[in-house]
Amino acid sequence: MENQQVNPEQLSRFKSMFEHKKCFYPGCESKAIIKAHSIQENRHLNYLADQVKGQNEVYYLDDNIVFDRDANGAISKQRTQRILHHRGIKAASTFGGFCQEHDKIFKPTIEDVEFKGDLEQLFFYTYRCYAYYLHKKYESYVGLKSAVNEARNEIKGTTEIPDFSNLKSHGKIGLELNNILKGLENTLKGVDGLFNVFIEKSETELFGLKLKKDRFDEVVEKKKYSEFRYAIHSFDGVIPVAASSVVHYIDEFHQPSSDNVVYPAEIAITVFPSPEKNQTHIILGGFEDNPNFGLVFHKFNALSNSKREKFVSDLLIHRGSNIFISPRMYNKFSDSNRSELIDQRASSSQYVVGLPEIKLNLFELIYADKSD
């Protein structure tokens, strides 16, 4: 979506919600937030869990930014390579989202009821993808800011551009800085301006997320669930995988906006198994007025069942985060499938058109649990 003029006062209020760990629910000022699951623990994660080194756990793929709030906003254990983690289901998929009272909004809508696929349910799955996503994006923003501060300190008293690839706060951003600064032919002139551009860009992005949160707030309050467009794909067979992820995707038929930039479609993807019905469900959700999501939506609906599944699998592997895989499914992957799962994520970039081809398809029935 197009960039909007940043309103500094509104932006700082939005930031303070995260800084002060306030509830995500519209207008709620409660700071008593609980660790919310972005994927239901007792039904879905519990179903996926299996033995990993003697513990009952799930595998998950996530953005590898580990943020430690006690370390003065620095990212404490930044790893630049994405790896497969394993985790107990109590901690898996959680984020500091809602207060005790408002975490309950998911119970009568999606958690304690059967999946019917009505507008309200589709909205709440999409809402939960975004609540998780916005929290992670805020953490990345904090990481970027501390990396830029560290880089600013490094250039103090020097005349040549240092190598930023070992920034303690954020090595990955350091590598990016190195690339950008190459254009300056090793003089420090203009570096500060570039840092400002960096920060400004990410504040604009953050403000865009604030505007999205406003729209979600309105939908939650007024129950205007048709603000979003949804696609559901359910198929027979229980694939022990679950996801609650927001991804970006550009197809070759996407058109540039009025500012001549091709913006990616933003797609909220929810996946969960339904063993009692011997089915697996995939939900795509996106803003009704996001034209590129509309194009993806129509393309998706026109695909054959198997192509829909492969498309969502590709999106998750290349662009997704917050994806959970049962160890009993992962154990069935060949070595080449395993490396595709990890390496492909490492090379993802949201402004690349299309998705590189890979063999692995998460939804192939060879990975399904037996339904007996």
Ligand SMILES: [Zn+2]
């Ligand atoms: Zn609340």
